[in-house]
Amino acid sequence: xxxxxxxxxxxxxxxxxPGPPPSGPYGGAAPSGAPRxxxxxxxxxxxxxxxxTPIIVKIVYVLALAALVLGWLVFLAAGFSQSAGAGIAVLVxxxxxxxxxxxxxxxxxxxxxxxxxxxxxxxTRLR
Numbered sequence: 001x002x003x004x005x006x007x008x009x010x011x012x013x014x015x016x017x018p019g020p021p022p023s024g025p026y027g028g029a030a031p032s033g034a035p036r037x038x039x040x041x042x043x044x045x046x047x048x049x050x051x052x053t054p055i056i057v058k059i060v061y062v063l064a065l066a067a068l069v070l071g072w073l074v075f076l077a078a079g080f081s082q083s084a085g086a087g088i089a090v091l092v093x094x095x096x097x098x099x100x101x102x103x104x105x106x107x108x109x110x111x112x113x114x115x116x117x118x119x120x121x122x123x124t125r126l127r
Contacts, residue, residue: 053116057109064105068098 037045042052072094080087 051116051120053112057113061106061109065102068101072098 037050039052039055042050042055045052072090075094076087076090079090
C-alpha cells in the first residue's frame with residue numbers, strides 16, 4: 001500500500017460528524033434553555049435574560065431607510081424649487097449620500113447585533 005493510501009481502519013473518516021446540521025444562527029448550535037419571548041416579553045424582561053435588540057434592529061433599519069428616502073425627496077423638492085441646477089445636483093448626488101448613510105447605519109446595527117449575539121452565546125455556554 002502506498003504512503004498516501006486510505007487512513008487506517010481505527011481512525012474515523014475526516015469531515016463533519018454524522019447527524020442533522022446545527023440549527024442556530026450562522027450554523028452554530030441553537031441556544032438551549034427557555035424559548036424566546038416576543039417583543040413585549042423581551043422589552044419588559046427586568047431580569048435581562050432575553051434581548052430585545054435582535055427584534056428591534058429590523059424595525060430600526062426599515063425606519064432609517066424610510067427616513068433617508070423621505071429626507072432625499074424633501075431635499076429634491078427644495079433643490080428644484082431654488083433652481084434647476086440645484087435640483088439636478090440633488091437628483092444625481094443624493095442617492096450616493098443615501099447609500100453611504102444607509103451603509104453606515106447598517107454597519108452600526110450589525111455591530112450592535114453581533115455584540116448581543118456574542119453575549120447570548122457566552123451566556124448559554126456558561127450555564
